[in-house]
Amino acid sequence: MSSQINGLKVASRNANDGISMAQTAEGALKEYTNILQRMRDLGVQSKNGTNSTEDRAALNKEFQALNKELNRITETTTYGSGEKLFATLSGKGVNFQVGADVNKADPKAMSASMAQGIVSDALQSVGLSTSSDDLKALADVTTVATKFASGKATGVAAADVAKYTAVLDKMGISYTSAAGTTANTTDFTISTEAQAKMTSTKAMATALAPFVDTSTGALKGINATGTTDMSALTTAMDTAGVNYSLDPNVINVTVDSNALDTSALGNIMSEDASGDAIQAIDNLIANVGSVRATLGATQNRFDSTINNLATSAKT
Numbered sequence: 001m002s003s004q005i006n007g008l009k010v011a012s013r014n015a016n017d018g019i020s021m022a023q024t025a026e027g028a029l030k031e032y033t034n035i036l037q038r039m040r041d042l043g044v045q046s047k048n049g050t051n052s053t054e055d056r057a058a059l060n061k062e063f064q065a066l067n068k069e070l071n072r073i074t075e076t077t078t079y080g081s082g083e084k085l086f087a088t089l090s091g092k093g094v095n096f097q098v099g100a101d102v103n104k105a106d107p108k109a110m111s112a113s114m115a116q117g118i119v120s121d122a123l124q125s126v127g128l129s130t131s132s133d134d135l136k137a138l139a140d141v142t143t144v145a146t147k148f149a150s151g152k153a154t155g156v157a158a159a160d161v162a163k164y165t166a167v168l169d170k171m172g173i174s175y176t177s178a179a180g181t182t183a184n185t186t187d188f189t190i191s192t193e194a195q196a197k198m199t200s201t202k203a204m205a206t207a208l209a210p211f212v213d214t215s216t217g218a219l220k221g222i223n224a225t226g227t228t229d230m231s232a233l234t235t236a237m238d239t240a241g242v243n244y245s246l247d248p249n250v251i252n253v254t255v256d257s258n259a260l261d262t263s264a265l266g267n268i269m270s271e272d273a274s275g276d277a278i279q280a281i282d283n284l285i286a287n288v289g290s291v292r293a294t295l296g297a298t299q300n301r302f303d304s305t306i307n308n309l310a311t312s313a314k315t
Contacts (some may be wrong), residue, residue, distance in 0.1 A: 007100025008313040015251070015302045015309070018096040021079050022253055022302070025089060026295045028077040032070060032260075033288050039066050039265070040281045047274035060268050063277070067265055074260050090257035092243035098305050099249025107234045107246065111226040118230050118237075118244055119211050119219060125242040125256075126201050127170030132217030134170075139214040141167050142205040148198035153188040155180050164188060172259030172287040173197070174280055176266075191263050200240035207236035251305065253298055259287040 045051075046059045079085040088094060105114050120130050126141050128134040144167040147153045156164055161177075164186075168175050173194045180187045190198070211233070213220045222228050237244055243252045264280040267273050 004100050005313050008309050011098045011100055011249070012306050012309040012313075014096050015098045015305045018094075018098070018251060018253060019299050019302045021085070021089075021094065022295045022299045024077070024079050025085055025255060026292055026299075028073055028085070029288055029292050029295075032073050033285060033292075035066050035070055035073075036281050036285050036288070039063055040278060040285075042066075043268050043274045043278040043281060046268035047271050047278070049271065053269075056269050056274075063268050067262055070260075070262050086255060086257070086260065089253060089255040091241050091254075093252050093254030095243070095245065096251045096253065096302075097249060098251050098302075098309070099247075101249060103247055103249060105246045107231040108229050109226060110228045110230045110246075112222050112224050112228065114246070114248070115211075115222045115228040115230055116219065118233060119208065119222070121244040121252075122204055122208055122233055122237055122242065123212075125237070125240065126204060127167075127172060130219065134217075135212050135219070136214050136217040137167070137170070138205060138208060138212050141171075141201065142209075144168070145198045145201040145205060148188075148190060148195055149202045151195070152190075155182055155185045156188060158184045158186070161186050169283055169286060171197070171201070172256050172261075172290065174258075174261045174264030174283055174287075176264055176276060176280070191261065194258055194261070197240075197258060200236075203236045204233075204240055204242070207233040251298070251301065253295075255291055255295075259291050260284075 042059050042063045046056050046063075051059075074086045075084065077085045079088070105111065110118070116130075123129060123134065123138070126138075126145075128137060128141065140163050144153070144164055147156075153164065165175075165177075168188070168190070173190055175188050175190045175194075177186050177188050179185075210221045211219055234244065234246075243254055245252055262284070265284070266277050266280065268277050
C-alpha cells in the first residue's frame, strides 16, 4: 500500500512537470504568433501597388529579420536544464508517467478503449480527429498523400484544389502553389521533409483503413471483447515516428515540427510574392493555433489526472 501511495504522489509530480513543459511551449508559441501577425501586416503593406522597389526592400528587411526570429524561437527555447524544448517535443515527443504502475497492452489483442486511443493518435498525426467529418476526410488524405509521396503534386484539377489545400492545412504542411502547365490546373510544391511525411502518411492511412468507415464517418473493426489486432497500425506508427502509448499510465506531449515550418514564407519583394507570403502566413497561423490548442487541452488533461491521483492516494 505504501508503494502505491508513494507511486501516486510521484506520478502527480510527473503530471505537474508535464503542465510546466506544455506551458513553456505554449508561451513561446504565443510570441511566435505575435511575430506572424506583424509579418502579415508587412506583407499586406508591401502588396500595395504604390510601393517602389526600394520601399519593398525596406519592408522585406524587417520581414526576413522576423522570419529568423521565428526559427530562433523553435531552435533555442529551452526547458529544465537547457534542453531544447521543440526538438524534444517533435517526433515521438515526451512520455510522462502519470500512474503508479506499468500496464502495457498487447498490440495484437487490445481493449476497445486502448484501440480507440491508438486510432486517435494515428489520426492526429495526419491532422485529423475522430469527429465524423474528419473520419470521412481520411479518404482525401489518402489520395493527397499518394500524390505527394511520389513527388510534387502537379496538374491538380480546379475541382480538387480545395481538397488538396484542406488536407495540407490539416496536416500543418506549408506549400506553394502556381498555375499548372495545363489549363485550369494547379501545381503544388512542398518541402523534401514534408514529402517524406507524405510517404509515411500514405502507409498510415492504409493501416487506418480497417478501422475507419470514410462513407459514414464512424470507427469500425474495434472489438469490445479486447481482441482487436492493432499490430499493423502500431507498426506503421513506429515507422512514421509517431508516438503512442500501450500503457494507460502514460501521457504523451508532442509538437508536429511541420506545423512550425517557415520555409514557405518566402519574401515580400513584389506584389505576387507578398500575396504568396500572406497566404503562407495564414496557413502557419492556423497551424500554430492548432498546436497551441493541443497543448492547452493536454494541460487540462494533466490537471484532471492530478485530481484523480490525489483522490486515489487518499483512498
